[in-house]
Amino acid sequence: MAIRKHRAGELVIEQTRDFGVVRAMLARGGLMTDGIEWPAACYIVAYVGDAAVGVIGVESKIDAALIRSLYVNESMRRRGIGGALLAAARKAAHTRGARHLYLFSIGAGEFFERHGFKMVAVDEVIVAIPGIPQVEYYRARPEELAREAAYHLDVSGDGVIER
Template identity: 35%
Template sequence: MILAPDTSTTPHITIRQAKLSDLDTIHDLILAAGLSTERSAITATLEGCTYWMADLNGIPAGCIGLELGQGASLLRSASVLPASRRRGLGRALVMSALTYATLRGDKRLYLFSSGAGPFWEPFGFVPVSSAEVSAALPSAPQVLSGQSRGWIEREQAWKRVMGA
């Protein structure tokens, strides 16, 4: 269950790596942010992935994940509760994921997003085909889900060349 963070005081934001016990909260955040409409369709996992949580005043208010590949990763599930937006949580989560991808030596970072291009462009993401993502990360859970559910061809993909 997701509680609404207290936003009446100066916000205290903490970014931390997610633990297995956070997985249900990650799913709750994805649903609350409108990235999925059904829990059974959420493929977020901590197997082969790293997730970060953004806690606002001690309460989970956002998350982001990286599905890890060889030389490339897939950024996914960037979610911030609607009531907690415009406080820097999304940017802090993205910067955590970008730093981690850089440190692990990724050359490319991908994501799917049909509606949030203006958010991703300042981070250096440019549109690419979903086929490119599928070729770069064929066993990523989100790629496999998109292929099996038939949405991947309709989804806008984005790429950031690391170190550029």
């Protein structure tokens, strides 16, 4: 349930600490839920009305962050919700000091590339942000890590006013 009431049909993106909502959405999408309670993690939920329809996580550390677990309900895809969640996560990462944004993906690489991410070696992510729950999960499971693709986006210029 949303923290506050939303208007019917209105898309609202907001940060949450309601791990029940986050866990249920990630499980619905078949995504990993291990480590979501990590104190430095940030989760952002998309609501249409009061129904949670999408979620994304950000795990940040020093000057880098990992986008974790973007999921949008199947019936709500192709409406810009994933892009709105990604934009909110990018902003959340930048405000937490991240200059570099990384992610792992098996099947959504084209989506992330449309949003400016470039494919990088998986080891680059492992070296850039050790200690992050999802990174440590994969480090302990090299056979799963071998199936992942990794992506990077430089966000150091986000919010900078150029003259």
